[in-house]
Amino acid sequence: MYDVIVIGGGPGGYAASIRSAQLNGKVALLEPAELGGTCVNRGCLPTKMWLKAARIKKTIEAGEMFGVKASIEKIDFSKIVERRNGIPTQIGMGMKSLCTNNGIELIAEKGVIKGPGKIEAGGKILETKSIIIATGTSLQFPDTPGLKDAALTTDEAIDLTEMPESILIVGDGPIEVEMATIFSTFGSVVTLVTPSPRILPLEDGDTGQRITKCLREQGVTIMPRAELKSITPAGEGFSASISGKTEETVEVEKVLVSSRKANTDLGLDAVGIKTGDDGYILVDDTLKTSAGNVYAIGDVAGGAMTSYGATAMGVTAAENAMGDSKSFDSKLVPRALYTFPEAASVGLTEEEADELDLDVEIGNCPMSINGVAMSYGEVEGNVKVIADAKLGQVLGVHIVGEHATEMIGGVAAALQLETTVDELAYTLSMHPTFSENIAMAAQDALNWALYLPSSR
Ligand SMILES: Cc1cc2nc3c(=O)[nH]c(=O)nc-3n(C[C@H](O)[C@H](O)[C@H](O)COP(=O)(O)OP(=O)(O)OC[C@H]3O[C@@H](n4cnc5c(N)ncnc54)[C@H](O)[C@@H]3O)c2cc1C
Numbered sequence: 001m002y003d004v005i006v007i008g009g010g011p012g013g014y015a016a017s018i019r020s021a022q023l024n025g026k027v028a029l030l031e032p033a034e035l036g037g038t039c040v041n042r043g044c045l046p047t048k049m050w051l052k053a054a055r056i057k058k059t060i061e062a063g064e065m066f067g068v069k070a071s072i073e074k075i076d077f078s079k080i081v082e083r084r085n086g087i088p089t090q091i092g093m094g095m096k097s098l099c100t101n102n103g104i105e106l107i108a109e110k111g112v113i114k115g116p117g118k119i120e121a122g123g124k125i126l127e128t129k130s131i132i133i134a135t136g137t138s139l140q141f142p143d144t145p146g147l148k149d150a151a152l153t154t155d156e157a158i159d160l161t162e163m164p165e166s167i168l169i170v171g172d173g174p175i176e177v178e179m180a181t182i183f184s185t186f187g188s189v190v191t192l193v194t195p196s197p198r199i200l201p202l203e204d205g206d207t208g209q210r211i212t213k214c215l216r217e218q219g220v221t222i223m224p225r226a227e228l229k230s231i232t233p234a235g236e237g238f239s240a241s242i243s244g245k246t247e248e249t250v251e252v253e254k255v256l257v258s259s260r261k262a263n264t265d266l267g268l269d270a271v272g273i274k275t276g277d278d279g280y281i282l283v284d285d286t287l288k289t290s291a292g293n294v295y296a297i298g299d300v301a302g303g304a305m306t307s308y309g310a311t312a313m314g315v316t317a318a319e320n321a322m323g324d325s326k327s328f329d330s331k332l333v334p335r336a337l338y339t340f341p342e343a344a345s346v347g348l349t350e351e352e353a354d355e356l357d358l359d360v361e362i363g364n365c366p367m368s369i370n371g372v373a374m375s376y377g378e379v380e381g382n383v384k385v386i387a388d389a390k391l392g393q394v395l396g397v398h399i400v401g402e403h404a405t406e407m408i409g410g411v412a413a414a415l416q417l418e419t420t421v422d423e424l425a426y427t428l429s430m431h432p433t434f435s436e437n438i439a440m441a442a443q444d445a446l447n448w449a450l451y452l453p454s455s456r
Helices: 011-022 037-041 044-066 077-101 174-185 205-217 307-321 350-355 371-376 404-416 421-425 436-445
Strands: 002-007 027-030 105-107 111-115 118-121 124-133 137-139 151-153 166-170 189-193 221-223 227-234 237-243 247-252 254-257 260-262 294-296 335-337 343-347 360-366 382-388 394-400
Touching (some): 002 111, 002 307, 011 027, 011 037, 011 077, 011 124, 011 307, 044 077, 044 174, 077 105, 124 307, 166 174, 166 247, 174 189, 174 205, 174 335, 205 343, 205 350, 205 382, 205 394, 237 254, 294 307, 335 404, 343 404, 350 360, 360 436, 382 436, 394 404, 394 436, 421 436
Parallel strands (some): 002 027, 002 124, 027 105, 124 294, 151 254, 166 189, 166 254, 189 221
Antiparallel strands (some): 111 118, 227 237, 237 247, 335 343, 343 394, 360 382
16 A cells, blocks of 8 residues: 555656655656656756757857857757757656655556546556646647648647748747747747737736737737637648737748646546646645545646646645645746746736735836846846735735846745845845846835935
């Protein structure tokens, strides 16, 4: 009898397995494919390698500003593909050895729940006290007429050795926006279509606007409030019918498929696990499903839909499966975007604060006044701090600017520690760094930003 069986070896399931084993659990991890799941093999890391290559190209192009003149002879995409395959293999090996090191039984089989505490894997029935479901998501083809022939999935995009001349991207989240950045940097004509009024609808409105402006400057056409209706062959490529304010036709070589659905084909009915209308498994704040001693974490449970969100949920679910009763606070999961410039955030947006009718103080500090941002020629961006007007607690921080994805870690810790805007205003950063803007945005919320024009 196992203490915990974890189904799925992505970032969520891997973390849950290790934490359960650290707490002296007898643990089995079921993963029929590669350890690391979507994140390591088809998501976070492969796309970051492509974005790194794109960033190197941009850095070379910007060299002249510093008197460094260089020209790009060739971009060998097969080298990026080689790297994006090599690094996950290396990481997968490390993950396997850490499982062994923690005494986790790794079973390379699909898991199917057969009844309370019973899982079938490879024709055998395994018995366990608790189950943690961490099966993530897979690509889902929208049923747009004609899409199949024009489709390029995100899984295929990371293995391209030639860029399409033009690509239509449907969607408005981080994956679509990062893909637009990659394709446009490497020369594809990119059109981004979204039914929402703006891209990045889960981010603060200011972040959405700033990234929209940057993408447009990079040559991306963004069509908000628009829907892809159908695709028909046209010459060498395709003609995409888009309906928005007006009916439009866009000629493209490829259409990116990035939408995803929860992997729930694993016998949920055998124990009565409920899913929402969107197909994701419903959990309470301790990450328990509607069935006794069955937890669901990471992408399959919707919500955060980030690798580190899945990891943090894995830790909470493991501790609870081993006897604790901790709550998981999804509001403290930071979000990040590896665009040019980067963006990152944690906590409430201004729109969410408005919806909740909260009385807030807001402070801003633009990157254009930051010495190092000016020195590096990277002045695009801003730090925005949102704090409770009465209690002073920092409720949200939204950063657009280079190194935002690194800066947000410290800010997330501050929110976790329930830091007040006053405390944040007095924090110290090294000079010259982009992080100096965080304390100054907090000072701005308190009306004493040292290096911003006085509003008195
Ligand atoms: C293109 C792209 C870019 C992304 N970039 C980022 C990023 O930069 N940062 C970030 O934080 N997130 C990013 N994400 C999201 C991130 O990949 C996911 O949030 C994360 O992988 C979720 O982890 P998970 O453990 O819940 O699921 P997954 O990583 O999807 O892992 C689930 C695992 O379960 C296995 N499985 C499925 N069914 C069964 C079964 N019945 N039995 C056993 N095993 C099963 C699968 O084989 C898979 O390995 C990106 C995603 C994509 C697609």
